[in-house]
Amino acid sequence: xxxxxYLFAAYSVIFVAxxxxxxxxxxxxxxxxxxxxxxxxxxxxxxxSTGEKESSAxxxx
Amino acid sequence: xxxxIQNALGLSTLVAMLVALFMVFEWVPTEAxxxxxxxxxxxxxxxxxxxxxxxxxxxxxxxxYLWLGGQIWDDLGHxxxxxxxxxxxxxxxxxxxxxxxxxGTWWTWDSRLTTTFVLWxxxxxxxxxxxxxxxxxxxxxxxxxxxxxxxxxVPVVIVSVRLWRTIHPAVLVTRQGGxxxxxxxxxxxxxxxIAAFTLLFAWLLMLRFAELRMRTxxxxxxxxxxxxxxxxxxx
Amino acid sequence: xxxxxxxxxKDLMLEVRGxxxxxxxxxxxxxxxxxxxxxxDRAVAQGPDTAAGALWIALxxxxxxxxxxxxxxEQENGCLRALLLSPLDRATIYAAKLTASFxxxxxxxxxxxxxxxxxxxxxxxxxxAALMLVLILGALGFSALAxxxxxxxxxxxxxxxxxxxxxxxxxxxxxxxxxxxSAAVLSGAAxxxxxxxxxxxxxxxxxxVTAGYLLFEHVVGEE
Numbered sequence: 391x392x393x394x395x396y397l398f399a400a401y402s403v404i405f406v407a408x409x410x411x412x413x414x415x416x417x418x419x420x421x422x423x424x425x426x427x428x429x430x431x432x433x434x435x436x437x438x439s440t441g442e443k444e445s446s447a448x449x450x451x
Numbered sequence: 452x453x454x455x456i457q458n459a460l461g462l463s464t465l466v467a468m469l470v471a472l473f474m475v476f477e478w479v480p481t482e483a484x485x486x487x488x489x490x491x492x493x494x495x496x497x498x499x500x501x502x503x504x505x506x507x508x509x510x511x512x513x514x515x516y517l518w519l520g521g522q523i524w525d526d527l528g529h530x531x532x533x534x535x536x537x538x539x540x541x542x543x544x545x546x547x548x549x550x551x552x553x554x555g556t557w558w559t560w561d562s563r564l565t566t567t568f569v570l571w572x573x574x575x576x577x578x579x580x581x582x583x584x585x586x587x588x589x590x591x592x593x594x595x596x597x598x599x600x601x602x603x604x605v606p607v608v609i610v611s612v613r614l615w616r617t618i619h620p621a622v623l624v625t626r627q628g629g630x631x632x633x634x635x636x637x638x639x640x641x642x643x644x645i646a647a648f649t650l651l652f653a654w655l656l657m658l659r660f661a662e663l664r665m666r667t668x669x670x671x672x673x674x675x676x677x678x679x680x681x682x683x684x685x686x
Numbered sequence: 687x688x689x690x691x692x693x694x695x696k697d698l699m700l701e702v703r704g705x706x707x708x709x710x711x712x713x714x715x716x717x718x719x720x721x722x723x724x725x726x727d728r729a730v731a732q733g734p735d736t737a738a739g740a741l742w743i744a745l746x747x748x749x750x751x752x753x754x755x756x757x758x759x760e761q762e763n764g765c766l767r768a769l770l771l772s773p774l775d776r777a778t779i780y781a782a783k784l785t786a787s788f789x790x791x792x793x794x795x796x797x798x799x800x801x802x803x804x805x806x807x808x809x810x811x812x813x814x815a816a817l818m819l820v821l822i823l824g825a826l827g828f829s830a831l832a833x834x835x836x837x838x839x840x841x842x843x844x845x846x847x848x849x850x851x852x853x854x855x856x857x858x859x860x861x862x863x864x865x866x867x868s869a870a871v872l873s874g875a876a877x878x879x880x881x882x883x884x885x886x887x888x889x890x891x892x893x894x895v896t897a898g899y900l901l902f903e904h905v906v907g908e909e
Contacts, residue, residue: 393488393552400491400548404498404541408651411537415658422665429672436679517904572855579851584842592904593838597852600834603897604856611859611886615866 453661460654467647474640482637491549493640497648498542499567504652505535506574510602513595525591526663528598532577534655539571562616569608573601586670689774693782697756698789707755707790714751715744715798723805734872737806741798742865745824746857748794750849753787753832757840770906780833780902784895787829787836795821808872816877817868823887824864830894831856837905860890 475493482489512528515521546564547557558564577597584590701707722740760766760783769779799817802808831853839849867883877884 392486396488396548396552397490400545401494403544403548404494407537407541408655411655412658415655415662419658419662419665422662422669426665426669426672429669429676433672433676433679436676436683517901569855569858572858576848576851576855580838580842580848583848589907590842592907593842596834596838596901596904599901600831600856600894600897603893604859607859607886607890607893611862614882614886615862 453657457654457657457661460650460657464647464650464654467643467650471640471644471647474636474643479636479640480634485553488549488552491545493644494648495542495545495549496641497645498538498545500645501648501652502535502539502542502567502570504649505531505538505656506570506602506605508656509535509574509577509598513598513602516591516595517599522591522667523664525594526660526667528594529581529663530656530659532574532581532594532598533659534652536571536574536578537655538652539567539574542567543571560616562613565612565616566609569612570601570605573604577601689772690778690782690785693769693774693779694785697759697782697786700759707752708793710755711748711752711790711794712797715748715794716801718744718747719798719801719805732807734808734874735869737802737808738865738869738872740806741795741802741821741868742824742861744798744802745791745795745821745864746828746854746861748798749787749791749825749828749832750853752790752794753829753836754840754849756783756786756790757833757836761840766906776903776906777899779906780899784829784833784898787833788826791825791829792822795825809874813871813877816871819877820864820867820871820884820887823884823891824860827860827887827890827894828853828857830891830898834894834898834902834905837902841905860887863887863890 471493475490479490479493481487508531509528512524512531516524516528543564546567550559550564551557577594580590580597581594584593719740722736722743726736760769770776795818799814799821832849835852835856836849839846839852842848863883863886867877867880867887870880870883871877
């Protein structure tokens with residue numbers, strides 16, 4: 391079991407780095423997903439109203 | 452849309468990783484000369500393979516971005532360079548942890564170490580450009596150009612560094628350990644580890660890529676909303 | 687070809703009248719060498735190996751500064767935009783800017799060589815022509831990269847540090863080859879003994895002059 395520390399350190403570094411990276415991406419991904427949802431909802435709401443406005447604004451001219 | 456593929460890839464990565472870990476720590480015989488530290492090698496080499504593969508992918512994505520355009524290529528290059536830097540850093544760290552007990556030093560300017568370090572610096576510069584500049588199509592073009600130029604540089608770096616070290620042989624590198632895999636089980640373990648890391652690479656790349664795609668969509672949606680608002684205001 | 691000549695002539699005339707870049711580069715080379723002389727021990731700071739290293743340090747710093755100046759001189763007052771609006775091919779603009787950066791670097795290399803020979807007590811007997819050839823090959827590769835990357839660094843607003851961060855790692859192979867070949871020549875060996883190193887320098891030059899020529903249009907494109 392000579393030099394076990396080095397072996398342990400090497401494998402720990404690899405897995406800690408990968409878990410941290412995945413964790414960060416996952417957190418950002420879920421935040422982005424929520425933001426995307428809310429924007430999509432807003433766009434749907436806006437799209438409905440402006441569609442009417444645009445048609446009414448264009449019809450007189 | 453690609454969520455199921457993402458999850459399936461994640462799951463197979465997990466399984467492959469567990470198998471690889473079992474092989475490395477339970478199954479494979481201990482190398483006679485170097486002892487237990489030699490087992491670092493089974494994860495060190497796949498890290499290097501993944502790093503090189505992602506840097507190649509960066510160049511390919513860059514070429515496609517300049518040739519065809521399309522944010523998708525830029526996002527792919529961006530994801531690849533990040534994952535590549537992660538594994539390149541791991542190569543350097545695990546290599547160092549292996550070199551200390553075997554070569555007696557954390558770092559030596561051996562040709563492979565030097566080449567990896569130069570690559571790390573090159574793609575680090577590329578990442579800094581990505582981090583400091585804002586996300587415009589112009590910056591994406593810059594990143595593509597640097598990705599291509601860096602890939603062109605890789606063979607020249609390899610040749611020159613090798614020549615540099617053979618002319619100045621390091622006393623420390625007399626024992627080229629870790630390459631004589633005399634037991635077939637060692638080869639099998641290495642191959643399984645490489646497969647596990649390839650899956651891991653694909654999964655990480657996909658995760659990061661999906662995030663960047665979302666960001667791109669978010670930007671497009673925000674622009675669309677702003678445009679509608681502006682039109683509504685003008686009307 | 688006429689467009690290329692016109693830009694080069696303009697850069698040359700500006701320099702002959704003002705002489706700003708040459709002054710800056712030569713003083714930078716002088717300063718780098720002075721710092722190295724004092725930074726090293728007197729016993730170490732002699733001989734071909736140190737002199738070769740010092741020469742290349744001066745060359746790299748002068749090259750970065752020179753390329754930045756050459757690019758920025760076009761960036762001022764929207765000159766670059768005017769150049770891009772002109773019917774000139776982008777690759778021609780690259781060739782002209784490369785020529786200017788390269789010219790300044792060679793000037794700095796000549797100044798640095800003369801100073802290094804004095805500072806590091808070198809014999810003038812060795813072949814100056816061989817040394818200049820090595821330095822010129824290095825300067826060409828460096829300015830090929832620097833012209834491309836200086837535009838990126840200037841337009842990406844990443845700060846002054848971006849150009850060195852990008853160019854130094856990319857230049858490593860030519861740096862290794864150049865230092866080795868220069869040290870060999872300075873110690874009196876024939877250039878033929880460092881054939882491999884000169885080969886790497888030439889390959890580097892061909893590779894990056896071509897790459898810069900082909901990629902430049904993507905770097906100077908519309909905002």
